[in-house]
Amino acid sequence: AQKVTQAQTEISVVEKEDVTLDCVYETRDTTYYLFWYKQPPSGELVFLIRRNSFDEQNEISGRYSWNFQKSTSSFNFTITASQVVDSAVYFCALSEANDYKLSFGAGTTVTVRA
């Protein structure tokens, strides 16, 4: 069963708009790790952020911010003031303690129009 759900398949925005990508996960472990990756048209997945289950503090990195809420099993990602270079497929992923495997969501394609 899929452990990570990204309900939004595609999002299209105009440059400078904010965009929020939803990620809902499912796990029975108390220790787990959440990740976001970006895949630009060139194809390579780029690691953006890792969060462990004991750290619910939100994080901001430039125009990117992440909201982790254990109560709703969500780890959402917001791009503020989007730019054309933000156009990519974004993946949320989960790994559980004592497991090598990453479970990926299906991805959300973000298109930013000039």
Next chain:
Amino acid sequence: DVKVTQSSRYLVKRTGEKVFLECVQDMDHENMFWYRQDPGLGLRLIYFSYDVKMKEKGDIPEGYSVSREKKERFSLILESASTNQTSMYLCASSSGQGMLGNQPQHFGDGTRLSIL
């Protein structure tokens, strides 16, 4: 920066051929992974390796095998290629330090494989 290099960006093969996809990482990572990526399905794990000559099946190992003779190199083998193996293949590596699952995986550029 971690560098994961896949031998080909694009590859076209015929049904029934034996196909080798090569992956090399330069960060002395213990763990290496092979995924395939298909539209609407995200990334699915085929095989992974946590040490030289060690391998474990992922979620979709059927029709594939792997080889890890050296720490830096992880090969994916399609024993007899079929059209349903047409896909994007991604290799990744991660450090074995700390708790399992803790370390991010670093990916190569991918190989877009077409089986005709």
